[in-house]
Amino acid sequence: MDVDLIFKIAGLGILISILNKVLLQSGREEQAQITALVGVVIVLLMVIQLIAKLFDSVKTMFQLY
Amino acid sequence: MLLKLLGALIIVITSSWIGFIIAGYYRERPKQLRDFQSALQMLQTEIIYGSTPIPEALSRIAKKTNMPVSTFFQNVKEILYNYRGYTVDEAWEIALKNLHRESSLNKTDKEILSVLGNYLGISDKQDQIKHLKLTSSYLKKQEENAEEERKKNEKMWKYLGVLTGLMIILLIY
Numbered sequence: 001m002d003v004d005l006i007f008k009i010a011g012l013g014i015l016i017s018i019l020n021k022v023l024l025q026s027g028r029e030e031q032a033q034i035t036a037l038v039g040v041v042i043v044l045l046m047v048i049q050l051i052a053k054l055f056d057s058v059k060t061m062f063q064l065y
Numbered sequence: 066m067l068l069k070l071l072g073a074l075i076i077v078i079t080s081s082w083i084g085f086i087i088a089g090y091y092r093e094r095p096k097q098l099r100d101f102q103s104a105l106q107m108l109q110t111e112i113i114y115g116s117t118p119i120p121e122a123l124s125r126i127a128k129k130t131n132m133p134v135s136t137f138f139q140n141v142k143e144i145l146y147n148y149r150g151y152t153v154d155e156a157w158e159i160a161l162k163n164l165h166r167e168s169s170l171n172k173t174d175k176e177i178l179s180v181l182g183n184y185l186g187i188s189d190k191q192d193q194i195k196h197l198k199l200t201s202s203y204l205k206k207q208e209e210n211a212e213e214e215r216k217k218n219e220k221m222w223k224y225l226g227v228l229t230g231l232m233i234i235l236l237i238y
Binding site: 008011012015016018019022023025026027028042 | 217218220221224225228231232235236238
């Protein structure tokens with residue numbers, strides 16, 4: 001379990017929020033939405049392994065096989 | 066560690082550079098359209114008051130205008146002086162094609178300018194002045210459009226370049 005991932009996600013969040021604001025300012029709402037969506041997907045891809053691990057450990061803890 | 070930082074730096078510099086190049090295109094276009102308009106204004110003056118021969122008038126204008134526009138007029142003049150047999154129209158067309166690399170003008174702007182070439186130096190003063198004025202008014206309209214586009218896009222591309230670089234680094238770090 002490393003803290004690096006949290007920082008990475010935080011950085012990504014900051015960058016995407018700035019990008020979103022810039023795109024909105026120049027009147028490109030669609031692209032802004034797409035970037036936000038892409039950001040969510042990227043973060044999800046990063047986190048999904050950890051979530052899977054969490055489920056696994058919950059399963060083993062309560063012996064739900 | 067050091068190598069990683071160096072790579073990150075290179076990525077940021079490259080992507081922001083690309084962003085700035087694209088932003089530069091939007092910044093330069095209205096400026097060049099304005100330069101062309103003032104050049105056409107000068108050409109009108111040369112035709113009305115000086116009745117200067119076209120190549121001479123062009124070389125005078127080339128000395129007074131800024132970079133891409135001046136090279137264009139210089140180019141037309143050189144073609145007219147060197148390769149005997151080209152008409153103003155043809156020289157104008159060739160120079161416009163050469164202009165393609167260094168200018169930020171788009172296709173419509175060039176189309177407007179290339180139409181003007183057909184009428185330069187072949188008819189009387191009044192006719193030429195009319196066409197010069199017409200072209201100027203078209204260019205004015207294009208300039209307004211370009212200015213609007215610049216406001217919309219210049220800042221965005223600058224931010225976009227830098228931010229994309231940072232994002233790539235974050236993703237592969």
